[in-house]
Amino acid sequence: MSIRWYAMVIDCRDVAAQSSWWAQALGWVKEYEDEDEIVLVPPHALTKGASIPVEERGPGLVFLTVPEGKTVKNRLHLDLAPRAGDDQAAEVDRLVALGATRADIGQGDANTWVVLADPEGNEFCVLSPRD
Numbered sequence: 001m002s003i004r005w006y007a008m009v010i011d012c013r014d015v016a017a018q019s020s021w022w023a024q025a026l027g028w029v030k031e032y033e034d035e036d037e038i039v040l041v042p043p044h045a046l047t048k049g050a051s052i053p054v055e056e057r058g059p060g061l062v063f064l065t066v067p068e069g070k071t072v073k074n075r076l077h078l079d080l081a082p083r084a085g086d087d088q089a090a091e092v093d094r095l096v097a098l099g100a101t102r103a104d105i106g107q108g109d110a111n112t113w114v115v116l117a118d119p120e121g122n123e124f125c126v127l128s129p130r131d
Contacts, residue, residue, distance in 0.1 A: 003008070005031050005059045008078070011066040019063040019120050023099055026080075028061070036065040070121045073105055079113070081127040088128050091115065095126065 003069040019038035023029065029046055043058035065092040082091045092114050096102070104115040112128040 007060040007062045008076075009062045009064060010122065011070075012063055013066065013069055014120070015048075015065045016131055017118055018118065019061075021099055022061060022063070025118075026061075031060065033091045038118045074123050078124040079124070079127055080124060082129045084129050086129055088114065088126060092126050 010018065010022075015036060015038050019030070019040055023040055026040070027043065028040040029043050030038060031041045031046065039060050039062050040062040041044070041057055045052055045060070080091075082088055095116055099119045100116040103115045103123050105115055105123060107115050112130075115123055115125055115127045117123050
């Protein structure tokens with residue numbers, strides 16, 4: 001028997017706003033939506049309105065509504081990377097323009113990655129294309 005990674009779940013106060021932000025950031029699409037849950041998947045995961053198996057699409061992001069806000073640094077986070085040949089600084093600027101903020105988690109200036117936080121404060125990294 002084997003197990004597969006299905007999704008990463010992100011707790012949030014405003015499931016619609018948070019999932020919309022991540023959809024813009026990643027270029028992903030909604031696969032499922034109700035009042036308290038929205039699932040995003042890569043665009044290739046939907047073919048003619050039908051989902052393809054997770055083994056072929058990769059993991060998705062599930063946004064769930066919770067009553068409390070974020071209070072401490074994430075124990076798990078996403079690492080994003082521009083495609084080879086793309087510019088890390090331009091990607092960071094694009095994400096900041098969408099509503100991300102720079103985050104200081106003690107990473108220092110010598111690192112090749114940039115730490116940002118989404119609109120609800122969840123940290124994530126933007127790596128150099130060569131990382």
